[in-house]
């Protein structure tokens with residue numbers, strides 16, 4: 001087998017999307033008389049979360065939108081966090097609200113997500129928005145699966161009738177990804193850590209979305225030749241001689257998969273940058289809806 005896979009450049013796609021968002025955000029400012037705004041709430045000092053929050057803030061401003069960062073102490077109680085969410089819900093300068101997950105163990109994540117106004121829920125995690133997605137109504141779709149869908153449609157065009165296997169059943173990625181693929185008329189299988197004969201299930205797929213959170217689990221010999229592989233995993237391997245900070249790998253064993261797949265996303269530089277770009281897209285969509293400014297959302 002020749003090394004046939006084309007590498008799907010999520011970083012470049014995300015840059016292009018952000019350039020289009022910047023144009024539309026400037027137009028929004030002209031029509032609404034204010035910038036679109038995203039509030040990001042971070043509780044605690046998790047270093048990885050701090051990195052993500054910083055790049056979200058930077059890219060929000062680069063796209064011509066306001067970024068409001070709220071950093072709360074690790075020991076903040078749930079009541080104080082819910083009070084902040086209420087203030088952000090009521091703030092007309094705030095179009096989107098993102099509460100960085102995971103939250104500390106003493107805070108009930110579902111309570112906090114439910115407190116966010118569904119019209120500002122740019123993560124698409126509120127049950128109102130998951131309900132809208134499952135019945136096909138307009139709402140907000142979680143950023144990572146929507147980013148994956150954009151990459152798939154860019155690569156394949158119509159997905160109609162294709163066999164798609166989603167590995168992972170989280171509310172954040174697996175379940176909304178399956179709903180999106182079903183809406184594109186794929187035949188969708190949701191596999192997970194308890195699926196029996198997982199390699200055989202994956203071998204049927206024209207489209208594989210790997211979101212199990214297990215480093216390099218999906219091997220090249222699980223992949224039908226020519227299939228499109230979207231790797232959502234972000235796993236840091238233990239430090240080694242060659243990578244003192246620990247190498248970042250996906251849920252797919254890239255070295256073997258790239259020999260067999262038709263197209264594949266790398267880690268880093270694949271799905272990760274799309275997640276943030278779609279967050280900015282959802283924020284700008286929220287701004288137009290909340291301000292009552294007409295906007296053709298299909299252009300983003």
Ligand SMILES: Nc1nc(=O)c2c([nH]1)NC[C@@H]1CN(c3ccc(C(=O)N[C@@H](CCC(=O)O)C(=O)O)cc3)C=[N+]21
Pocket residue numbers: 052098099100101102123143234248267268269270271272273274275276
């Ligand atoms: N409410 C909430 N919404 C989220 O969307 C959310 C969250 N909580 N908690 C944490 C996860 C993780 N996440 C990522 C975003 C960008 C990259 C990203 O840009 N990754 C780059 C670089 C990775 C690196 O070098 O560390 C890449 O894959 O190329 C990764 C992960 C959003 N999350």
Ligand SMILES: [Mg+2]
Pocket residue numbers: 168169170192193212
């Ligand atoms: Mg699982």
